[in-house]
Amino acid sequence: METDEREFFREATLRICGSLDVETFLYESFKYIRQFIPADSIFLTHYCAERGEHVALAQASAEGASLLHLAIPVPPDIRSFVMRPDRVALVVERAETHPTARPWISKGLLEKDSSLLVLRLIVDGDIVGGVTFISKVSAAFNEEHAHLSSLLREPFAIALSNSLRYQELLELKELLAEDNRFLHSELRHKTGEEIIGADFGLRGVMEMVRQVAPLSSPVLLWGETGTGKEVIAGAIHNLSGRREGPFITVNCGAIPENLVDSELFGHEKGAFTGALARKRGRFERANGGTIFLDEVGELQPEVQVRLLRVLQEKEIERVGGTESIKVDIRVIAATHRNLKAMIREGTFREDLYFRLNVFPIEIPPLRERKGDISSLVHYFMQKKAREMGRKDMPVLAPGALERLMSYSWPGNVRELENMVERSLILSGGKPIAFEDIQAPMNQSAAMGVLHIPHLAPGDTLALDAVVSRHIRKVLETANGRVGGKGGAADLLQVNPSTLRKRMRKLGIPFGRKKAEL
Ligand SMILES: Nc1ncnc2c1ncn2[C@@H]1O[C@H](COP(=O)(O)OP(=O)(O)OP(=O)(O)O)[C@@H](O)[C@H]1O
Ligand SMILES: [Mg+2]
Incomplete structure (x- = not known):
């Protein structure tokens, strides 16, 4: 059958340049090209001259495509041969007989008897990589196939350099995002959040914070939602010798289950589909500083095992990586859950609990330190007014404080902070009355929780x-x-x-x- 070369070039190029995603364009173009070239699979490689190695980026067959990121060294004695840009397409009848194919055979990527058609990709006179068509049978390719494949040299070269640049961009983007996150947390801790009640309702807590901060021991913070666990974790970091190092927060309950490992420990390029660039995990980023594991009770049992390992060995392994990386970190964990009850239920590991619970600090709920409410309200009123750009400082209406004091604050300091912000927005510059707070008598009924039973005659009244x-x-x-x-x-x-x-x-x-x- 005569092949219409223009048609072949056009259709193949559309597929080769149709996507920046290596897997997609390799698979789509291979499906088309194999109608003309009798190959069972195709490999796309990038040639790295400095390191003298090919990096097999991806492979495709009739079943689909996969990312590889596999380094294949080119023996020094044949590098000059690989670098020769004169021959565009090379036909190898039996892989075993060709020196450049041997490292591929030893990596298990090629059978000895396979035949190859290798297309060298050249940009500005430099070899940037190659496309290798593989057939399981010997001598499957002829000069006609070599000629047809050579028509696709430029589209493949363009697609390869585009996708390499694209990956580079993704890596840079990830690095930038990482820097950004780091700078944000730095800024937050340099400006130092004020701890209201440090000498009053939180006095006991702050005493413990001062005792433990200079050490590197793990701390376990326990407290209801909104009590200030993150604020206290930040204070421990700021009062420690690690204050110049990073403070990295992990909300263990907020990371999707399938990403927890790579978020915490990082991953190598190509460790799984979508892992286009190497990524450092939060543990690695916290090196020299503090990692704050918020809602630690939400971690899945398998992740708990790996966390235990990090605490014991003080080293991590990236997903898809083989080397262990030493990390010097202080771990602060927090939870609002009863970890002991979770141990009994079998949802939290006891050995991990003992590792984390070296120095427990319980942060009392706001209803048990109502003396702090007045200073917290004033602090939040000033802070929020400043953030909203108000010139006049808001004031409290008579009776407002009493109303705040009689409420039970199930959402603790965060609820109070939100309430202040909402009231400030609604006040329109008038004194703030906090009128929307539920009266204490109705509170529990409104929450639908308790109904105190009426006493029947004869009931004991002891x-x-x-x-x-x-x-x-x-x-x-x-x-x-x-x-x-x-x-x-x-x-x-x-x-x-x-x-x-x-x-x-x-x-x-x-x-x-x-x-x-
Ligand atoms: N003592 C305090 N002084 C000033 N602000 C506080 C204090 N405690 C808490 N806050 C503020 O209240 C809000 C809630 O605090 P934080 O996030 O630390 O609570 P949390 O216990 O971690 O809550 P959650 O369990 O919901 O994660 C934050 O905006 C924090 O700045
Ligand atoms: Mg928190």
């Missing part, structure tokens, strides 16, 4: 009995959980340890004891 009955009812509502958000202590607005003490005294079983009953 205080302990009433309290005990009430706690049991609340416990039922909380599905038997004492601590954590939505747990009995949370609903009753008391400290979990206070509640447990009370329950022990009243003989109400909980936790393991309850399970045994």
Whole structure:
């Protein structure tokens, strides 16, 4: 069959230059070209003259394409041969007989008896790479095939250099984004967030922070949502010898499950589809500084194992990498969940818990340090007014503070901060009254949580009995959980340890004891 060369060139070029994605253009063009050239697969390589190696970027066959990023050294004695730009297409009848093919055979990419058709890609007189057609049978290619393939030399050369540039761009973009994130966190910590209540409601917490900050021991912060765990983690970093190093935050619950490994530990180029460039993970970026593992209770068991390894060995391995990288980091973890209960349920590893829980700090909820509310409100009013560019400083309306003090703040400091911001926007310059705060009596009813039962005649009125009955009812509502958000202590607005003490005294079983009953 006579091939219409112009048609062949046009159709093949459209496919070769149809995408920047190496896998896509190699597969699409191969599907077309194999109607004319009897190949079973095709490889695209980039030639790196400085290192004297080919890098096999991708391969395609009738089944599909895959990225490889595999370095194949060119033995020094044949480099000058590889560099010869005179012959455009080279036909090799049996791979084994050709010196440049031997490293491919030893890497398992080629069978000894395969035949090859190699197209050298040249840009501005330099070899930039090659396209290799492979047939499983010997002597599959003839001069006609060599001629046809040579028509595609330029389109392939253009596609290769475009996709290399594109990858370079992606790498630079990732580096820039990384720098940006780093500078942002630097800025945040240089400007230093003020800790309100440091000498008052958070005094005990700050004492512990000062004790532990200079050491490199792990710290586990426990506190309800919005209590200021991240603020305290930042304070530990700023008061430590690592303050000049990075402070890297990882929100363990916010990273998609399939990306956790590569986010934390990084990946090598080509480690998986889409890993176009090498990426440093958060642990590597935190080197010399602090890593803050927020919501550590959300980590999947497999990731918990790998985290444990990092804590023990102080080294990481990138996904798809083989070398271990030493890291010098301080780990601060935080959770609002009851990790001990999670250990009992089998969702959190006990050995990891012991590694993280070297120095636990519990941050009390705002309702247990209501004395801080006044200074927090004033601090947030000034901060928000400044951010909004207000010239006049807002003031509180009479009775506003009392209203704030009588509320239970389930969302803690964050809720207060948001409430201040919202009220400031709505106040229109008038004194702020915080009128939208729910009255304390309606609060629990509005939350749909508790209904205190009316007493029936003859019911015992002994205080302990009433309290005990009430706690049991609340416990039922909380599905038997004492601590954590939505747990009995949370609903009753008391400290979990206070509640447990009370329950022990009243003989109400909980936790393991309850399970045994
Ligand atoms: N003591 C404090 N002084 C000043 N601002 C505070 C204080 N505590 C918390 N904040 C502010 O309240 C907000 C919530 O704090 P942070 O993010 O540290 O809480 P968190 O415990 O990490 O919450 P979550 O569990 O939801 O992640 C932040 O904007 C923080 O700046
Ligand atoms: Mg947080």
